[in-house]
Amino acid sequence: MLAAATTSLFGKSSSLSAYTIHTTPTSTPSSSSLNLASTQGQPSKRKPLSVGLWKVLSGTHKTTGKDVSVWIFEKRVIDGVRSPQLKEIVLETLRKEAQSLTKLRHPDLLQITEPLEETRSELTFVTEAITGSLSGILRDLSENVHGPGSDRNRGGSAGLEVDEVEIQKGVLQVSRALSFLHNQAKLVHLNINPDAILINTKGDWKLSGLTHITPIPSSSSSANQQKYVYPEVDNRIPSQVQWKLDYLAPEYIIDGPGSWGTGVDVYSLGCLLFAVHLGGKPPFRNNGSIQTATTHLEQDLVQGSWRGGRRWQEAGDEVRDLLPKLITRHAQPRLSLPTLQSHSYFSSLAISTLNFLDPSNFASKPREEKASFLKGLLRVLPGFSDRLKRRKILPSLLDEMKDVYLLPFLLPDVFEICKTLTNDEFAEVLPRVQPLFDLKDSAQTMLMLIESIPMFAQKTSPEVFRKSVMPLIYHALESEHSNVQEKVLGAIPSLCDNLDYSTLQDILLVKVAIVFTKTTLLSVKVETLRCFLAMVTILDKAVLTQKLVPLLAKIRTKGELRIMATLAVHEAMGMKVDREAVAGLVLPQLWAMSMGPLLSVDQFGKFMSVIKSLGNRVEREHLEHLRAIRRADEQTSTFAGASATAPGFSMNGGGEVDFEALVGSKGTTGGSNGAANGSRGVQGLSLDDPWDRTDDWLASAPATSSTRPAVNYTPTHAPTTPTACGRLKARPVPASTFNTAAFAAEPAVSRPNNAMGSMNGIMQSTPALPPPQVQMTRAPLSPRPAGPNYNISLAPQAPTTSVFGAAPSLSMGTSMMASKPMAMNTTPSTAAPPGWTNSGGMGMGGVLQPTRKIEQASNKKTFNDADWGDFDPLK
Template sequence: MSRCREYASAFLSAASSLGARSALSSNYTLATANSASSSSSSSSAAASSSSSSSSAPLRTLQIGPWKVERASHNSSGKHVSIWSCDKSSLVAPTGALKRDPHAARRLEKAVETLKKEAASLSRLRHPCILEMAEPMEETRSVITFATEPVTASLRQAIAASASNSSAASTSRGSDRRNGSSFSSAAHNTDLELDEVEIQKGLSQLAKGLQFLHESAKTIHGNLTPEAVVINAKGDWKLSGFGLSIPLFGPDGVATNWEFPEYDHGLPASVQRNYDYIAPEYILDEANPTPANDMYSLGCILHSIHTHAGPPFHNRQSLANARTNVEEGLVRGMVRPQWRRLTEEAQSALGQLVTRYPNQRISAAGFLAHPYFSSLLVSTLNFIARDAFASQSTEAQTGFLKGLLNVLPRFSDKVNRRKVLPSLLEETNKTHLIPFLLPNIAYIGQRMDVDAFRAEVLPHLIPLFKIKDPPQAILALLDSLPLFSEKSTPTSFREEVMPLVYYSLESDNPVVLEKALKAVPSLCETLDYTVRRDELTVKQTLFPKITTVFTKTTMLSVKVNTLICFHSMTSTLDKFTITERLVPLLGKIKTKEPAVMLATLEVCSKIGDKVDLEACESPKFWNLASQLLPQLWRWSMGPLLSADQFAKFMSVIKRLGHRVETEHTKALQEQKRLEESTSGGSLSRGGGGSGSTPMDFEALVRGGAGLGRAIEVAADIFGDDIPRPITPTSSSKPSYTAPRPNYPSLNSTTINTNTLPPLVPNSSSFSPPTNPWASSTLNPPTLGMGMGYAPPPSSTAAPKQWDVLQPKVVAPPRKPNHGDFGAWSDFDPLK
């Protein structure tokens, strides 16, 4: 007794699930409801695994004695399910253990069953058997291993499908007696099964059993809904091999029958379920055969379709099993329960749920049954990886063409879990891209943004840089609206826009036209409140389109580039428009009406956007001196019709009127400024600025001298009217300015010393004998011109001198466009 307690106490130590001693805990991180969304996109290497599992529930599952949790690898990001079982949960509590002399034996038996289950998963490798990701690890208190991501058991999916039916209570009661709870799964609509999923899943179970029976020479021995799990892709996988039986021993002799003893001291999950065991095994003591598993498969089929569990509820009693088999199978009382099922399902049940094994069909026979002959199931079987790879290229393309008509008949869940992953796996074959993308787009249209980015986009991004075949690029460009709708602005700019850039560099004119036609819609979807989107158009997209515009010789491509310019005008800044786009349009040589009218639309939009801020503005100058003359020249094209010419004239008149209005306004404003400046100079009379000294203190304090300072600053060259010569005092001035050299008409300097004597003509006043004798040259006075002061002794100024007087050359006056008359009189072709 003491030895028993010592042995049991070692197994009943405190549980330390995934403690520091476990390699799984050091290599994997358990996913939680809060962190799962971020871990699903933590690594591009795990895109394939995360893509199919993003929609899976992240709650902790209870499958038999196992607690199943989602986890991801710390380095690769690969997603797995961690299966762990606390050994203390396999036996009664400590208080009862002291009174149970068989507790240690029972615990040992349960642990051996779980270890056999994990070892069998490592040994059996098949697409329809649960895939082991990390081998089993055992500590004193916990058994753990890792498998591919799992979303639920089949029992939980059946309960979810039956949650709204009257038979749900019976099914739940039976499962509660088997020691598991599924209340959370019953409310999870994502686990509900439709007919296509059921047929596809049962076919996968049949393939797995066929492998077990024919290749592994093993029977499952306890095939129940709890032993079937559904992975993240929606595939049904066999598991729960803890009670499996080899058909032959090491010596090649058939395995003998063993009584399926049921121990109420052990959990039901580690024992055979009498409700799913074949009658010949439990009643006739026959050696195990593959037919035993086929009977269990028939019970699963019955449980799925009727939502009432297996055909019989034996309650782990041999007597009940014998009675139910006698009444239900021998007398046929169970068949009326199947009347509401389809004929194919009734026929399949009739060949699986039988009293004797020789009446049962094999796994291969079940796969050939008409139950699986529906078009939808055949479609899913064809698109499976191995089946699709074995087909010829012609068969593959033909299937993908017709698949688009079949997809609406599948549920969204089947399309996303079963069809989409298979399609994405084939995207590495570029010759299939034109046929794959329409199907992918149909499914992706029904996905939310996050799911599309996680599941679909990572597989398509590598395709955005391909150059051949052109049909693949065209198919990708056709899907641009979908990419725009299902991507965030940042994701679209960084991940999808390269597709357009590479397409614009293509040598194929069809690809070029398709890419150019996609640009206007892209310009509408880009968010120009974001600086990066604006720079994307200005610095990347616009230069690539201008390159196409300058190099192409095809009329259709040229027109499409002009359409792109028209859509981008609202985005480009005014400098880019006036300094790059307008000169580019001016180089058009063709006279084709399509090009001319497209250019007219671009010019019309440019004219509406460019501000005519001032007559010196480059924007105004390009519009008035380049754009309008170009429009006039294009309007006279010999290929234009009368209506097309009228369109040109409408735009020319509208833009011309705008130029006239804006420039007239600018000239009038300039005239007012000139009048205000000259008026301030004339108001000072002829006294000059030197007559009123400027008060420095008043100037800096903003007094009366401020107005004078403004006038002086505005009239730095003085009056245009020559000042009269005024006398100066006899004393020499402190400063004498040099005589200025005024340019003559022939740009030469006149030497007055070489001139002949001055003789007045008959019509002039007699000048003084020597008018320069008593005078000196005064320095020019600011604001009064560059004249000379008269000598003090002069009493009257002469009216005219017969000498060559120096002339002040006025600066050239800016032309007044008003001199040309109305805008309609202006001929830009002169």
């Protein structure tokens, strides 16, 4: 309903349209927030208050961002008052309160921002922002009375607290407001009670509740008679707008017209002070009865029975001395307001400090006097409660920060108070301090800000610290004052762990490196090295190797402090970067620095210890690396040897696995068995790489012998008869080498369906050639015989005619080949076949050569032994 009423109000009030009203509470009025959110453009939202019949909502000006309080009275609240005359009395009382505040202006009176506006359903006006009323504090005090031995802090269920200094300060503020009313405005308040004392966001007590304000009576009795209003309590109207008999002076209740004056407000102030110190209740409870009030004032007040008891003893000597001078039956013995303010109760050092710091007083002081006060304030701050420091002292100090001259004296006090703030409260202070981060010229101010960097890091989140506080560090590193650079460099190592990696590597490292390069001061150079040492544990190997190691190599001086600081950085880097960087970059620098002439024996021993430690690391890791390489080579050799002897595997000339043989894609024309056997070739030997002659094999193979599609291929030489095995091919030999007359034509042989038949067909259709020279392309893993012995018997055979002319052919022993598979005996043998001799001896690399010279045609070229080269008849 309240939100709906507020919404409807916007369309009726022109003044309220300039404000944003917060109808959703986010905190209680007892919040200890500094309420500086207006400086950040974010309004402070508080729970709606009830002050009398008024509902007080928090609001914010849309343009200035200033926090305000919007007072709303809904006329439907008095719908229960049947009499229109009584309704009008209530409305007139409320109008009088708002209108009186509009006419009267004083720092200790509630400040009006927008005057009273009335609609058919509401009365509204706007004041400065308030957080609560004294009645709320006293209500908590009455429900939570402290026992013996408790401290002077007062608190309640809502979390409000009030200490002695705050009470003293508040009573003084109310007394100054009353002095203004009595002396300047010539008015008497007549309604001093806890509901009339409001507390603003700074903790100041503001006087309000001007519902019964009356001009001071003159000497004329007729005039006094006209101004006097009998304090009758009418139960037909709300109690909030009636007389407060518990706080009203006896001369006004009992003596009547002509006997009262400004002293009635002093009596009411004494009852208020009594309630604050003694459980939240006034001296007498009259329950709205004039008769009861008369009895208490005539008897109990005179007899002094209101004094005494446990609470009275807890009030303190000064309070017990002051109250009897205020709460009296008659006005003559009472203290006047000027005398009241000079009482010893208000003469403590804390009160004097707050009075001096009051904006109305502090602004008129000369700079030198302000500076002396601010230096002494740091000593007395521990005597104030945290609440008073947060809500009263700190805002006053922040308001003075516009004077650059006072900053060196202000900042220590500000940061001392900030230590007691929560993170949320400090978030409201930081925007007020942040503009000072750009003051590069003031070295003293920069030094104080840098000293508070740990506190900034503790009170802010990492993101806020990076955006708001890191600019202070950057500006300090760029400062022309060496003491500022040295101070900020000393603060950086403690921050490295809390910074994100990109900020540390891309910004902070670069700026520290610039200082390292440009500075000529030993102390600054050493501090930069300490920063590098803190960064080593965070930066990665690449950054250390590419940036930091070369940077340290630029050190030319041989000062022992600088060298020893560099040694610490190198030692930390040497344990993190790769061994190659240690061996090639770090160790040479350490050896060069260790030759410094200013080093002592102990310092040189430290260098040697680090050098040996890093050298041992390089030795250990490099040995492990070399052993790992050797193990990898051994595993590769083992795999190659196992593959060469395993069925279905073969090794090519480079020692690699023959992939076609592995997957069985060679020799597929003869079926699975034929592929397996045909791809094996000479077991245990690596002959040639089949991938090099795949096109030749496809060109010479018949279309019916393979499942692959036909390939149009025109060879540049006469084709030979295709083999069933892709690894064995016959190379054409010029006909001039042989005697064509000795051979007869041989009929074509059809391709068999199995591997052995395929081999027979190959041997029968291949021209007779000299035996091949077989070589091992990789050393075997196990000992083998010294040389091959194919043990192939050769028999004369009729010559065949090829495209090159008459060419001899080898006879493989037809009768033997027809009866059983060809046997390839790999056992070494010293005997050569008949008609042939082994020119290479008994090794594997021997070459079989004919024992007799072959006759050649007269028109053919003669070949000698060297022309055979590495001819392999099996290819």
